[in-house]
Structures are given as C-alpha cells and as structure tokens.
Amino acid sequence: MNELKIEDLTCYRGDKLVLKDLNMKLKSGDSLVIRGSNGSGKTTLLRVLSNFIKSYNGKILFNDHNVLDDANYRNCFNFVGQKNSLKDNLSVKNNLKLWEIIYKKNIFYSKLLEDFNISHLMERDVASLSDGQKKCISLLRLNLTESKIWYLDEPFVFLDEENSQLLIQKIRNFNNKNGIVIITSNINLHNTFTNEIKI
C-alpha cells in the first residue's frame, strides 16, 4: 500500500505565490484530477511533486518519507509533461531506441506502439506526425518504468476520442494495480475521474 501525502504545500515562482497551503492525501489506486485556469500552478504542482522544483514550504511525503531526502523516490514515479520528449529529426523507431538506452530497458517496438494502435508509424519521422500522434508516442513512456505514481500534465490535449478512451483505460488499469495517478487538465473530466480539486 503506497501513500502520497502533501502537507501545507506553499510554492513561489519568483515573487508570485503559485501554490498556497495545499493539503491532500492519496492512496494506492487513487486518481486525482487537478483543474485550474492557465497559469494557476497546475504544472508547477506536478513539477514540485516530481522533485524538479525543490524550493517550497511544506512537506511531500511518499510512504512517510520526505521526497526531498528519499533518493529512491525518483524511481517511484513517471512524469509525462506537456513537451513530447521526441526528437523531430528522427524516426519513431530511433526515438524509441533512445528511450531504450536512457531507461535501460529492452523495448519491443511494435508491441509498445500497439498500445495506441500506432505501430504503422514506426518508420515515420516524428516531424511528419500530427500533434495527437506525437502525444500518443510520448504517453508510451508510461510503459517503460515500474513506477508507483504517474504525474500526467495535460495528457488529453491533442488526443482524439478513441485515444482519450485508451488513455483512460490505461489509467484505470494502473489504478487497479495500486498505482496513484495525478492528472492536470483544463477540460472537465468529472464524469471519468471522481476526485478533482481546483487550484
């Protein structure tokens, strides 16, 4: 059983107060949607939770360990940001090869791409793909690590109805395997995920 606890989280970006006294507790199998207008601090919150931003007040505890002091925490989560982490001048296959190196994991390319029914894109240059197709490939990074938490920053942007449903199913499967998911979104996902906060 994993538990992510946020206690009195306050974060400034420059002089601007972005997050103020945020408290929440998530357990294995929980999903949380963070909603808010542009610039409200959704991405900042995910970057704080991912330990990219380390200057904040308050505490973030994962299984009662402060994430700032826990060297293993970086292996516990998977962060998929708004940028696709793809090299435009390379083919999809070569991008997957780079991931294979950096994640130190053998990838069965066509099987991985099959997740979003995009194995036909394997030899295509990333530059020639649509934003939605790039987003699908980017989200495949979720399959490459055995993480306990997913931080997804606007994952539904550019996705069509079919791929959105595939992603929702993927998130539910992860929840069923005791994974914790935190999603930021501008769109209303209230019918899909019941836990929602506004910042």
Place this chain on the structure above:
Amino acid sequence: MLTLLKRDLYLALYSSSSFFYTSSFFALILIILPFLFGINDVQLQVLFKGIIWIGLSLSILLTMERIFNADYEDGNLDIILQQNPSIEIVIISKYISHWIVYCLPLFIVLPMLSFLFDISFDNIFLIFLNLFFGSFGMVFIVTFVSALTLGAKRTIFLKAIIVIPLFIPFLIFGTNLESWPILLALSMMSFVLSMYVSAYGLRLYVE
C-alpha cells in the same frame, strides 16, 4: 554517465549529419583560405595556424545550442535529470559527447588539410596537441554558457558575445606551437569554472 553518453552518441549517429557538420564547415573555412590570400606557401602556412583556431571556435560556437537547449526544447532534459540524480554527471557526459561528436571529426580532417598546406609532420603534431587541449577548454566554456542561457530563445548572438571573449586566451596561445601546456592549464581552469556555473544554470532551470 555511460548511459547518457551512449544516448548522446546514438542520437548523433541517428541524425548522421551531426558528425559531418563541423568537419565540413572547418574544412571549407581552410579551403577558401588560398582564394583570399593567394597561393604563397609561407604566407599560407602562417595563416593556417591562426585560421584553424577561427574554424574551431566557429564550429564549437555554432553547435552550442545542441548541448542542453535541444533536450530542453523537446522535454528530454526532464527525463535525463530524472534518470540521473547527479547534475555533475550529466554535465560531464555532455562535455565528452559534445567533444566526440563535434570536435573529434576535426582531428580526422586536419591531417589531410595540413598536407594541402604543406605543413611539416612535427608541426602537425604540435598543432594537434594545441587543438586537443584547447578544444576541451572551449567545449567547457560553451557548455556553461549553454546551461546559463537555457530556455532563452534566439539568443545565438548574445551567446556569441559572451563566448568569444572567453575564447581569446585560447586563440592567443593556440597559435604558438609550443604552448600546449598553457592551453592545458587554461582548459583545466575552464573545467572548474564550467562545472560550477553549468551546475548552477541547470539547477536554475530545474527550480
């Protein structure tokens, strides 16, 4: 560190042109020399020792965007920093990969170009030594400028204004064939400065 190094070298290999960019650019700068200054052997040999440093400086300067900015722009820097807990290791692997991809090819074309200019073998060796030690120092410098200006778009002129004055000591001593120990010392000083400032720049980005 080896993982990141391997990843950067594969990235250069997959975008196969990377290895040829700087060496072709470097060769072209040297080849146009006789068109500008005539074919007087002695004059060309003197100019050669200076122009190779201009070529090296420009080659390194023009590729500095690829050290951190390319990974920053497409989001790969987040993955790299998540997978590598030590920023210092990320920086060192970037030094090595950038040198291998963009400087090593210059050393492959240099002997051929030296023969074109009728440079003696002894002199080629000393030029090699100078360039070898100097090029590392120059890579250290562009790395920290690249880290400090991370995220700033269309700032190549600003970066050039910061970098070129820092290259001047390398250019001054580089043209003297006996001064490789000074270039080695300059490179070591650049390494210390670069490690500190690059780490600061990357932490600034992360924060």
